Amino acid sequence: MKIRVRVNGQTYESDVEPRKLLVYYLRDDLGLTGTHVGCDTTSCGACTVLLDGKAVKSCTVLAVQADGRDVTTVEGLEQDGELHPLQTAFWEEHGLQCGYCTPGMLMSGYALLQSNPDPSEEEIRKGISGNLCRCTGYMNIVKAIRSAASKLADASAEPSKEVAASGSSSD
Numbered sequence: 634m635k636i637r638v639r640v641n642g643q644t645y646e647s648d649v650e651p652r653k654l655l656v657y658y659l660r661d662d663l664g665l666t667g668t669h670v671g672c673d674t675t676s677c678g679a680c681t682v683l684l685d686g687k688a689v690k691s692c693t694v695l696a697v698q699a700d701g702r703d704v705t706t707v708e709g710l711e712q713d714g715e716l717h718p719l720q721t722a723f724w725e726e727h728g729l730q731c732g733y734c735t736p737g738m739l740m741s742g743y744a745l746l747q748s749n750p751d752p753s754e755e756e757i758r759k760g761i762s763g764n765l766c767r768c769t770g771y772m773n774i775v776k777a778i779r780s781a782a783s784k785l786a787d788a789s790a791e792p793s794k795e796v797a798a799s800g801s802s803s804d
C-alpha cells in the first residue's frame with residue numbers, strides 16, 4: 634500500500650505491506666533507529682513516538698495508520714545540531730544507564746510537557762508509567778523531566794521579558 638507520512642518535518646512516500654508495524658517502517662524503511670523495540674507487545678514503551686502530537690507505542694500501530702499523518706521520533710527532538718532541553722536534562726541529571734529505554738522516555742516526557750508544562754512528580758510518574766526502565770529506578774528520569782520543565786519555562790519567559798521591556802520603553 635502506498636502511504637505518505639510526514640516524519641520529523643520531512644515527507645516520505647512509501648510502499649508498505651499492510652501488516653507492517655510503524656516501528657519497523659521507521660527503523661527499517663526510513664533508517665530512524667533511535668526508536669527502539671523492547672518487547673514488541675505494548676508493554677515497555679521503548680518504541681514510543683508521537684503521532685499527530687500524541688504519544689503512541691509504535692509496535693502497536695500499523696504503518697498504514699500513519700498515512701497522511703505527522704510522526705515525531707527521538708531524532709526529531711534535536712534542532713539544528715542543538716539537543717532539546719529535555720535531552721540535555723537527561724544528560725545532566727543522569728537519567729539513564731544503559732539507555733535502551735531512553736528514546737521512549739524522552740518521547741513520553743516530551744508529550745507530557747507539551748500538555749502539562751509544569752508537572753508535579755506524581756504527574757511525571759503517571760506520564761511515564763507506560764515506559765519501563767530496568768536500570769535507573771526512575772528517580773533521575775523524574776528529576777530530568779522536572780529540570781526540563783523549568784528550563785523550558787525559563788526559555789519561554791525570556792522573550793516575554795523583552796516584550797515587556799520594549800513595551801515599557803515606548804511608554
Ligand code: FES
Nearest residue numbers: 671672673678692
Ligand atoms: S516495543 Fe513497543 S511497547 Fe515495547
Ligand code: FES
Nearest residue numbers: 730732734766767
Ligand atoms: S536506562 Fe537502561 S532500561 Fe532504562
